[in-house]
Amino acid sequence: MALQIEKIKKSKISDVDFNNLKFGQVFTDHMFECDYENGAWQTPKIRPYQALAFDPSAKVFHYGQAVFEGMKAYKDENNDVWLFRPDQNQERINKSAERLDMPAFPKEYFFEGLTELLKLDKEWVQKGEGNALYIRPFVIATENCVSASASTNYKFMIICSPVQAYYAGEVRVQIADKYSRSANGGVGYAKAAGNYAASFYPAKLAAEQGYQQVLWTDASNHEYLEEAGTMNVFFRVNDTLLTAPTSERILDGVTRKSIIQFAEDKGIKVEVRPIKVTEIVEAAKNGELLEMFGAGTAAVISPILGFAHKDEKFELPKVENSYASFIKKSLTDIQRNLAEDKFGWRFKVQ
Amino acid sequence: MALQIEKIKKSKISDVDFNNLKFGQVFTDHMFECDYENGAWQTPKIRPYQALAFDPSAKVFHYGQAVFEGMKAYKDENNDVWLFRPDQNQERINKSAERLDMPAFPKEYFFEGLTELLKLDKEWVQKGEGNALYIRPFVIATENCVSASASTNYKFMIICSPVQAYYAGEVRVQIADKYSRSANGGVGYAKAAGNYAASFYPAKLAAEQGYQQVLWTDASNHEYLEEAGTMNVFFRVNDTLLTAPTSERILDGVTRKSIIQFAEDKGIKVEVRPIKVTEIVEAAKNGELLEMFGAGTAAVISPILGFAHKDEKFELPKVENSYASFIKKSLTDIQRNLAEDKFGWRFKVQ
Ligand SMILES: Cc1ncc(COP(=O)(O)O)c(C=O)c1O
Ligand SMILES: Cc1ncc(COP(=O)(O)O)c(C=O)c1O
Numbered sequence: 001m002a003l004q005i006e007k008i009k010k011s012k013i014s015d016v017d018f019n020n021l022k023f024g025q026v027f028t029d030h031m032f033e034c035d036y037e038n039g040a041w042q043t044p045k046i047r048p049y050q051a052l053a054f055d056p057s058a059k060v061f062h063y064g065q066a067v068f069e070g071m072k073a074y075k076d077e078n079n080d081v082w083l084f085r086p087d088q089n090q091e092r093i094n095k096s097a098e099r100l101d102m103p104a105f106p107k108e109y110f111f112e113g114l115t116e117l118l119k120l121d122k123e124w125v126q127k128g129e130g131n132a133l134y135i136r137p138f139v140i141a142t143e144n145c146v147s148a149s150a151s152t153n154y155k156f157m158i159i160c161s162p163v164q165a166y167y168a169g170e171v172r173v174q175i176a177d178k179y180s181r182s183a184n185g186g187v188g189y190a191k192a193a194g195n196y197a198a199s200f201y202p203a204k205l206a207a208e209q210g211y212q213q214v215l216w217t218d219a220s221n222h223e224y225l226e227e228a229g230t231m232n233v234f235f236r237v238n239d240t241l242l243t244a245p246t247s248e249r250i251l252d253g254v255t256r257k258s259i260i261q262f263a264e265d266k267g268i269k270v271e272v273r274p275i276k277v278t279e280i281v282e283a284a285k286n287g288e289l290l291e292m293f294g295a296g297t298a299a300v301i302s303p304i305l306g307f308a309h310k311d312e313k314f315e316l317p318k319v320e321n322s323y324a325s326f327i328k329k330s331l332t333d334i335q336r337n338l339a340e341d342k343f344g345w346r347f348k349v350q
Numbered sequence: 351m352a353l354q355i356e357k358i359k360k361s362k363i364s365d366v367d368f369n370n371l372k373f374g375q376v377f378t379d380h381m382f383e384c385d386y387e388n389g390a391w392q393t394p395k396i397r398p399y400q401a402l403a404f405d406p407s408a409k410v411f412h413y414g415q416a417v418f419e420g421m422k423a424y425k426d427e428n429n430d431v432w433l434f435r436p437d438q439n440q441e442r443i444n445k446s447a448e449r450l451d452m453p454a455f456p457k458e459y460f461f462e463g464l465t466e467l468l469k470l471d472k473e474w475v476q477k478g479e480g481n482a483l484y485i486r487p488f489v490i491a492t493e494n495c496v497s498a499s500a501s502t503n504y505k506f507m508i509i510c511s512p513v514q515a516y517y518a519g520e521v522r523v524q525i526a527d528k529y530s531r532s533a534n535g536g537v538g539y540a541k542a543a544g545n546y547a548a549s550f551y552p553a554k555l556a557a558e559q560g561y562q563q564v565l566w567t568d569a570s571n572h573e574y575l576e577e578a579g580t581m582n583v584f585f586r587v588n589d590t591l592l593t594a595p596t597s598e599r600i601l602d603g604v605t606r607k608s609i610i611q612f613a614e615d616k617g618i619k620v621e622v623r624p625i626k627v628t629e630i631v632e633a634a635k636n637g638e639l640l641e642m643f644g645a646g647t648a649a650v651i652s653p654i655l656g657f658a659h660k661d662e663k664f665e666l667p668k669v670e671n672s673y674a675s676f677i678k679k680s681l682t683d684i685q686r687n688l689a690e691d692k693f694g695w696r697f698k699v700q
């Protein structure tokens with residue numbers, strides 16, 4: 001692979017106020033780009049970050065044929081830059097792509113592009129608690145044709161955005177009882193662009209009632225708890241952690257699987273099994289539901305303070321020895337090279 | 351509304367071979383465009399058709415927040431240009447938009463933009479059977495931000511592509527038994543971009559087995575017949591036409607509703623009700639299933655010659671007095687101003 005690199009003339013980093021970043025709005029100096037044409041991925045390139053020309057008939061605008069990933073890079077006190085389990089994202093973007101009939105992106109291209117891009121834009125990864133570089137690999141359909149069939153052409157890109165600690169404010173969730181996120185036989189397990197657009201309207205309705213997220217349930221009967229907008233979800237009932245099994249409807253989150261492995265290693269009992277709404281409502285009523293939290297790359301762990309189901313509202317107790325706090329601190333310490341990496345999850349950018 | 355018009359210097363129409371058009375690949379001289387910014391639709395514009403610059407972080411690339419429509423314009427022997435029930439498309443794009451938490455596009459803007467664009471590009475609408483101008487209104491999320499929430503900015507566009515008679519070859523369909531298109535509480539009734547990408551992979555698997563389309567069933571049990579990729583579906587059992595009711599999972603097709611009204615007016619018995627897979631399989635086995643056809647703007651009516659369900663394959667009989675042929679001829683005659691417009695469906699572009 002011959003990666004072509006065109007560097008910026010002058011970095012725009014001095015224009016950026018790293019203490020006042022809005023999530024995902026500022027991008028680094030460079031971007032990685034590779035086109036799929038005539039049945040093959042062409043020469044990958046790193047270029048100055050810039051707008052690109054698209055024909056109005058490009059298929060991504062019409063048929064939502066697009067998949068993406070989300071990862072973070074962290075800088076330690078030695079100025080080394082670390083990724084967290086990037087192999088998982090590399091595999092997952094290709095699983096997502098397959099479900100949307102898009103070509104797989106070669107692993108070597110992914111890693112060489114990612115590594116070279118991060119080396120070039122290393123200054124954009126800030127040290128310190130909460131600071132990170134959010135990395136967005138994505139693939140879009142670029143054939144110029146308004147007929148509803150898979151594209152012949154694609155563009156794979158990686159863009160990067162510096163972020164601070166992700167704090168979504170107090171999070172309470174509404175358990176879905178009417179709208180749904182994905183169906184059996186659908187694309188819920190893929191990070192397919194259209195899944196997200198489909199969730200915005202129900203999320204808005206929930207927000208109007210004071211809930212920051214929708215907690216999705218199965219589309220057939222709204223009987224089982226699945227996941228939230230961009231997070232898998234965990235429930236602590238007494239001293240057991242519960243989370244739904246991944247399925248064709250649920251994204252196989254990297255944070256989720258890391259939490260399961262970490263918690264089990266620490267001797268916390270974890271049950272991965274279908275979780276009934278009624279069971280969690282019951283546990284909340286009789287005081288056994290001690291914690292709920294979302295798990296995803298953006299926030300790592302986001303505590304959920306309460307939830308609504310139909311007309312009932314529940315607040316969770318304040319617990320000492322919170323699993324959420326303990327696991328979040330432990331995982332972020334691993335991510336930031338502040339703790340031993342027992343599971344081999346860290347990946348050094350070099 | 352002050353529509354700004356910038357005309358092309360020189361038409362590219364003489365470069366086009368109207369006898370060898372591939373569907374949706376050639377576009378007319380102009381395009382209509384209107385941006386939503388700061389909570390309002392800005393000045394609408396008609397400009398020469400051209401590629402546009404998009405930031406790689408534009409939300410449409412990441413979250414599939416995009417909806418579209420498909421319509422056709424026809425030219426009669428007097429060189430008048432006609433649309434078919436454009437009010438339906440105008441209403442539907444706003445219904446689709448609402449479900450994806452996108453702003454409605456004003457009706458006056460839609461009609462003025464559409465009309466002026468068609469007047470400017472009138473030469474591109476060719477006379478003669480089968481010839482038409484395919485019209486693609488669409489709306490895409492243009493905010494430059496990789497956080498998974500509804501966009502603040504949008505672009506509404508109309509682009510047009512000359513097409514010949516749409517003939518998809520012989521069509522046989524495979525009844526979905528594993529994959530699904532949409533769920534209760536989902537976005538199936540919307541012309542949401544992501545619905546189409548989700549169907550490409552199952553369609554590819556069907557194609558590998560010799561079926562040109564998937565006939566979707568309900569996601570819960572694959573028990574009821576719903577619709578095909580870009581067509582609603584009708585079944586003729588003896589002398590009755592059956593079609594599934596529209597629902598939150600099924601697109602409310604303009605062709606479908608026109609067929610129902612037309613057929614009832616002609617005294618054909620139409621039943622709009624849930625249709626079981628087993629019922630159609632039974633009817634095929636005992637010779638009562640006389641016809642099946644798809645209904646949509648692109649092909650108007652597309653006869654289905656056979657279908658597969660699990661391991662069983664069925665061929666439909668050749669019938670005299672085909673409903674599909676009769677209805678197709680009648681509808682296209684109305685569309686092309688060759689027959690009386692009893693229902694007030696034609697709309698003259700002027
Ligand atoms: C739908 C959905 N579920 C869960 C997650 C969490 O996955 P991960 O931990 O890999 O970030 C994400 C996003 O990242 C997501 O989009
Ligand atoms: C999913 C789907 N069903 C049905 C139809 C038919 O609708 P109409 O007759 O309005 O073209 C279309 C497309 O146009 C479609 O995309």
